[in-house]
Amino acid sequence: MTESYLLPLWISLKTVAAATVITFFLGIAVARWMSRYHGRAKHLIDGLFILPMVLPPTVVGVGLLLLFGKNGPLGQLLLALGTTIVFSWPATVITAIVVSFPLMYMTARGAFEQVEPNIEDAARTLGASEWKVFWTVTMPMAWPGIAAGLVLAFARSLGEFGATLMLAGNIPGKTATIPVALYFAYQAGDMNQAWILVFITLAIAFSSLAILAYWRGRRPNRKHVRLLGARSQD
């Protein structure tokens, strides 16, 4: 019985960690690309990226099943490689990425667009490569927004339920994340288990918010914020 709540916790932690890391880098890369893309399809592409946030998770789940199911294009590709995603642990990661990506993408793109192009240009004239400009100017200046996106993406992946249930199912010890396990514990009338999972979630949420708040505050970007404030006055 002691392990009954540790398993969902372990699965959730693995899922959230993997999904957040992937969403973080994917979101930043796509946001960076989109902040500079001014083609005709900009709004269309933008809408597609944000769609999973607007749709009910169950609809996202149906969409993912269509993609990864036995007859779906990606499902068949994986089948040819001798594997399947549906009802496996990676499915929890995929759903978490899909639902958290829009939050990371939107906040990061906003943050990148706030970075003054002149400042990046100044770095270029000082001999910096694009890579250096990105890591030493763009990222530090966009950091407050990026960190906010990270928190949102983390929270969203931790709370993912509907799409996960549809694509990954509820296989204890394999795909049953905390929200899924909590739902089934409650349904089964196992209130002890349900409460424990509730408190675990609360603990994770609060401590990660505290860590991220500390981490964000420690960055030297308060100077940045002050500068922007000063500039808007003149």
Added chain:
Amino acid sequence: MLEVRIKKELSGFNLAVDLATDKEILSILGPSGSGKTMTLKCIAGLVRPDEGYIRLNDQVLYDSRKGINLPARQRRVGFVFQNYALFPHLTVQENIAYGISSSQRTGVKTQIAEMIDKMHINGLEDRYPGQLSSGQQQRVALARSLFQKPETLLLDEPFSALDTHRKEGLEYELLSLQRNFSGDMLFVTHDVGQGYKMGTRIAVFESGKIVQCDVKKTVLDEPANRTVARLMGVKNLIESEVIASDDSTISIRFQGLEKNLKLRRTKNYGLSEYRRVIAGIRPEHVEITAEPGENIVQGVVSRIVEGVNYASCFLQLNEVKGSIYIEVSLAKADAALIHEGQLLHLRLPPDRLIMMKSDSA
């Protein structure tokens, strides 16, 4: 030596620039949106022209025919932005040393200290840009550019956000810096007085083109068209007609005025090409006189406006079909002696009258 010959299609106008400098400060004047900043960005490699070439000393920076387009980081072109564009998350020291790669770090400390000394920003080394005044920020921006030892320095309205007294101080400092700087400087400004003070030559931009580029005194004395003349303070610009000309003088008539005015010929105006011209004279060059004579017109005082150093007097010319107003600058004591409605004789000295191409020519 900087040689620029570029074309670029932009949304509002087409940029077509042709200029060359040789170890000097070239002031670039012109209304906003006339392509000044865009030209600097093309030189720095931040914007790619459609065609042409850019050469800096011995190096070709851009050549559309040969397919050469050096990235900004390899051009050794210093750029000082209008809003400073300092890195807000780095200290003054870190800003200045930004372009130094980690392998070059040895000995850099003393060089930074020297630069900080030279730019008079001592004591600010560990501050962040947000904690500096705008004048200090501009010094840091200059220091940061100069620290890379650029071969040319492009300044885009570098003092526009400063107070007048701070501006003057930095202007003189920049002039003395230029003496130790071996390369050229392009100085973009919309402030004519500043541009005239800073540059040895002046280039005037108008809708993407350079309408005049010459030694500053020539631009001041012989503006090429109405825009340049206005910019240079020639406030009286009157549509005129050329009546006759010989080697030393040209006779013109203001449109609607039946009177020949003489104009000392200082340069070859290429008169065969056009008869319609614009005559111009600065308000401070118009003389009020009692005795009749050559080049004298009559006008009625319509308004007197007192300024800080002198008074501006507006006169409506007599004997004219339509109306022509002439502005005259007067010492305040002289302005006190005249009143509105008074008829005055104005002398337009032949060596002070200038003329230029008509807008339609």
